[in-house]
Each structure stands twice: as C-alpha cells, then as structure tokens.
Amino acid sequence: MVKMLKIVPQKCTGCMQCELACSWVQTGTFQPSQSLIRVNVFDEEASYAPYTCLQCEEAWCMTVCPVNAIGIDDAIGATVVNDSLCVGCHLCTLACPFGTVFTTPQTHTAIKCNLCGGQPACSTTCPTDAIVYEENDQHGDWFGDWSQKVETNHLAAAENGGGS
Amino acid sequence: MATQHIIIGGGPVAINAVETIREFDAAAQVTLISDERAHSRMALPYWLSGQVPREHTYTADDASLKQLNVDARIGQRVESIDPDGSTVTLDDGSTLAFDNLLIATGSSPSELQIPGTDLSGVQNLWTLDHTQSLLDTIDGKERPKVVMIGAGFNACIMVNAMYKRGWQLAVIARGQMPSARVIDEGGAALVEPWLREKGVELHCGATVPSITDAGDGTKVVELDNGTTITADAVVMLVGVKANTDLVHGSGIEMDQGILVNDRMQTNFANIYAGGDVAQGPALYSDKPEVHAIHPTAVDHGRIAGANMAGHEVHYPGSLSMNVLDNCGLQTFCFGNWNDAEAETMTISNPGGYIYRKLLWRADQLVGAVLVGPANDMGMLTDVGMVKGILQTQTRLGQWKQFLAENPFDIRRAYIGAGVAQKLIGMTLTGQASRPRGFRFDGKIPTAKVSDAHATFMGTK
Numbered sequence: 236m237v238k239m240l241k242i243v244p245q246k247c248t249g250c251m252q253c254e255l256a257c258s259w260v261q262t263g264t265f266q267p268s269q270s271l272i273r274v275n276v277f278d279e280e281a282s283y284a285p286y287t288c289l290q291c292e293e294a295w296c297m298t299v300c301p302v303n304a305i306g307i308d309d310a311i312g313a314t315v316v317n318d319s320l321c322v323g324c325h326l327c328t329l330a331c332p333f334g335t336v337f338t339t340p341q342t343h344t345a346i347k348c349n350l351c352g353g354q355p356a357c358s359t360t361c362p363t364d365a366i367v368y369e370e371n372d373q374h375g376d377w378f379g380d381w382s383q384k385v386e387t388n389h390l391a392a393a394e395n396g397g398g399s
Numbered sequence: 400m401a402t403q404h405i406i407i408g409g410g411p412v413a414i415n416a417v418e419t420i421r422e423f424d425a426a427a428q429v430t431l432i433s434d435e436r437a438h439s440r441m442a443l444p445y446w447l448s449g450q451v452p453r454e455h456t457y458t459a460d461d462a463s464l465k466q467l468n469v470d471a472r473i474g475q476r477v478e479s480i481d482p483d484g485s486t487v488t489l490d491d492g493s494t495l496a497f498d499n500l501l502i503a504t505g506s507s508p509s510e511l512q513i514p515g516t517d518l519s520g521v522q523n524l525w526t527l528d529h530t531q532s533l534l535d536t537i538d539g540k541e542r543p544k545v546v547m548i549g550a551g552f553n554a555c556i557m558v559n560a561m562y563k564r565g566w567q568l569a570v571i572a573r574g575q576m577p578s579a580r581v582i583d584e585g586g587a588a589l590v591e592p593w594l595r596e597k598g599v600e601l602h603c604g605a606t607v608p609s610i611t612d613a614g615d616g617t618k619v620v621e622l623d624n625g626t627t628i629t630a631d632a633v634v635m636l637v638g639v640k641a642n643t644d645l646v647h648g649s650g651i652e653m654d655q656g657i658l659v660n661d662r663m664q665t666n667f668a669n670i671y672a673g674g675d676v677a678q679g680p681a682l683y684s685d686k687p688e689v690h691a692i693h694p695t696a697v698d699h700g701r702i703a704g705a706n707m708a709g710h711e712v713h714y715p716g717s718l719s720m721n722v723l724d725n726c727g728l729q730t731f732c733f734g735n736w737n738d739a740e741a742e743t744m745t746i747s748n749p750g751g752y753i754y755r756k757l758l759w760r761a762d763q764l765v766g767a768v769l770v771g772p773a774n775d776m777g778m779l780t781d782v783g784m785v786k787g788i789l790q791t792q793t794r795l796g797q798w799k800q801f802l803a804e805n806p807f808d809i810r811r812a813y814i815g816a817g818v819a820q821k822l823i824g825m826t827l828t829g830q831a832s833r834p835r836g837f838r839f840d841g842k843i844p845t846a847k848v849s850d851a852h853a854t855f856m857g858t859k
Binding site for chain 2: 256259260261263268269273275277284286289291292293294297298299301302303304305306307308309310311313315316317318320322323324325326328329330331332333334335336337338339340343349350351352353354356359360375378379381382383385386389390393
C-alpha cells in the first residue's frame, strides 16, 4: 500500500506553514499564492484544513493531457508532470475537478503536488500533525466530516443573522 | 476467435479507444485506419509557436502501435461502411469485416464561400499539413503579417501561437472576439481591449467579401466596411463541421453529428462514434450535443473503448468547456455560458482585466466564465472547483446566496456542499486510469524534487 497525505482538520490551526514550505520546495519562493497545498481558512466557521491533490484514481489531468506529459510515479503513487513534455495548454488545470492542478507563471507549464518524491515538505513542517503522510487506501476519507462541519456551522451562522 | 475492432481516425478518440481496449482485452484484433498520422490537434499551436517540434504533436508512432498490437493503416481512408454486413471498404478497394466499429473521423473547418480562398498563402489551419504550409509561407520573413478570419476557439488559440512568434496580426471577427461560441459578451469585452493593447489589430463585426493577390506575393483582404488589409498569409477558421460524409446514406442515424447513446453506440449496437463527429449525452442539456473539444474526445474514446471490449460503462455526459490564453489574458468557460434564461451573478474589474460570471438555474450552477491575467489564473483553485461543481451536478442550496455575496470564495461553497467527496473514487471506466502514450516508453515519469527540498529537509 502506498502512502497518502491524510488531513486531520481538527488539528489544523491555519498557521500556513505548509503553504510556505510547499511554495519554497516546489517553486523556490516563499509565496503562499504559489503553494500547491492551500489551507482553507474558514474563520467564521472556526474551521481550517489544508487541501491538495488526492492523487485520485481517475487522474483527470493525466487522461486529458494531449501530449502525454502527465504520468504516474508508481513508487509513490503520485500523478506527476513531466516538465520537458508539457506545452502549457492548461487543459489539466481546466479538467481537474478538485482544482489542484496549476499552471505556473514562471514557466507556463503545469505544476501539481508530486508528494515531494515521497518526502512531503508540508507534512514535515506541520507543527500540529494535521498533515500526516501514512499508508492509507481511503483517498480523502476525512472530507465528509469536514464538509459537514463547514456546512453546519455556516447554516448556524446564517440563522444567527450574521451570515458569513 | 478474437474480436475484430476497426477504428476510423487518428485523433485522441482513436488512440484513447485503442489503449482502453487493450486495458481490457489483450487478444482482440485492432485495426486503425487514418489518413493522417496519429496526433493531437490541441498540440498543433505549440508547434506553430515554435515551442515544440512537429513530432511533439504525435500521439503514437510505429513502435508504440506495434507494442499495442495494432494493425495501423496510416495514409488510408475508409470509403464506405456497410452496417448490415458489418464491413468497411477502403480506398484501395479492400474490404474488412468488423465485430465492432468506431467512427472517429473528427471535424473540418467550414469553407468560406468567397473569391480568393484558392490563392496560395490563403489557407485553413487545421491539420499537420496546414500547419507546415503556414510555416513554409512565412519562412524567412521578418515579422510577417498574418490575417486570421474567424474568432472561434481554434482561431483564438492559433492567434496566441502566432503572437508568441512575434508576427503582426489582424483578426476579422463576424461578431465579438472571441466569438459567442467561446465566451460570453462580458468576457469578450475584456479580451478585445487586451488584445488591442498587445498590438493585435481587431476588426469585429466585419465580414470578408473577397481576397485578392497583390502580385508581389502579398494578399489583400477586403472587408465589407471598405477597409483593406495587406498580409503575407491569410488563415481562415470560421467554424467547424462534423466529418459525416462517410455515414450519409448508410442508415447510421445523424443530426448535427452521428447520434450516440451513453455507451457511444449508434443505432447499430456494434457501431460506435466519438469525438467531434459524435453527438451524444451532454451535461446541462436535454438533447444530445456535439462538443467538439479535446476533453470530450478523450472521454468518448475511453468510454467507447471499454464498451467495445465488452466492459459495459455509461457516460454521464460531456461538459462543454474551454480555456484560452489570449496573449496573456486567460479565459475559462464552462457549461452554458450564454444561457439567456439563466440567473446570473457577475463581477467585473475592467481595469484589472478581471471578470467572473456564474450562471444558475434555481440552486444549480449551469455555467461559468472566469477571466484574468494568465499569471494569476493558472494558480487559482477556483477553475477546477467550478468544473467539479458542474461535473458532479451538485445543487448548492444555501451556498448560492453565499456566492452571490462572495463570488471569489468558490472554495468554501465547494467544500461545504461536499463536492470533493463525491468525486473521490469516481472513474470513467470503472477502474483507476493508467498512463498511456508512446513517450513514456523507456522513460516513466518520476517525481522530481528541487535542491530547495533537500535544504529544507536538512533543517528538520
């Protein structure tokens, strides 16, 4: 079984260290806007959770690529972009229904989470163990509870007249 | 006896079908008949722009087709289909019998009915040969001038490719630029000034009565408003039509394209069609639609391939969508972006070239337009999340009101409405997809890490 990134929303404090680490190791800048992992900071719902590619089974990015520039690194189970083949057509960014395949302004080629080759910096840097890299065959099993919480808290806030 | 599959075409439908058939059935006989060699049309602009060589557009070669055990008849055409007899007849007079047939003949640019289209240097820009021909015409000229007649998706993507070359460009659009088939009016209202600022000459709301030869190798394009433009080359891309000639009179049912069900079958259960030539199930439409776009071609090829190989899968329907880089201004459109009956939420900052429109039927998103400078747009999560909401047909309930107030906070609605978990485990063919394509032969991609990563890990 390959390792996956498991997110534990209850443990996330919204500190953004994962975004800084990711943008540094992936794009060489300390810019959260360039990070491939994005922390959802829902202050009104007191709910935080990092979000990145789930290395999904369908790999919409890979199948849509017109030049076969995206493949699977079987050793780590990650869908990866081959920079030297990517022409920058943005079809993967268009087709990924999770919103986790980007096109980088530096090179105008696709960029996505590649699990840092098996040593994900986001997980290493997380001070509260909200991002755990472990063997897990349940892609994103943490989503359901977290979505429910966001939805419920949002409804409650709306009913209290505050909205969000 | 092994099943006999015949596939007509060499585009993404055909190659995806071949590779999907092989995932399920190693023994089947597969024959591929294509007048052009297998390639991706989506990659042609990047060859034209000089970013990649011609070979980069190819999706299969002799070695990979051999590896897939395909009897490839490249350079040949199918002349006729006999659905009742389950045979096809080729241009060399030979007849081949099939158990399953896939028609993936694609589409062609519509022809302009005006004088001058037959002049040398006046051409369509659709095939490998067309692309080579334009490069030959322009070869050796410094900052050549090219006129593009048309403002559809293909015209726009080729304009961007030529812009990257530094060519002088003029675009003649019957209506807005990009056309209403590509984007809504509000989006075009940003693209037009952006293109003009980049030095692209736009003639919107104009038509071309004729093209003439100036005698010195240049062409003169005449507009109905009296303007004339002199150019080194003239490219015509004024819409596309499905390549259905082959099936006329065969008994295979057609409308705008060949009608197919959610398994890509025509009215003959063993004859399939896919891609630009097919009219099939579509999301956000009651009627079957032709979605002549690359992502639909890939889906159709994979669905058809699985079903042909005896693995029954059903297609939920294609989603109309497109992405364009308009000389640095990125546009993404999804679903029914010109639905006049839909309720719309629009936010616009023309000075910053930012525009967003969400279209609704009740609490269901049915379309979206996102525009912004390419450097920003490519790093947003919103683009894919909008696609996810539409693809899963998720009703957004209370989140509709939230988006009315916060149109740039797609993420919260996406998470709150539970879109991601619907997508987890969703596959097109009932199993995890695998990499494909001959480029991977001998060089399986591996995750690369930067020096910065080593430095970072060293501190932990």
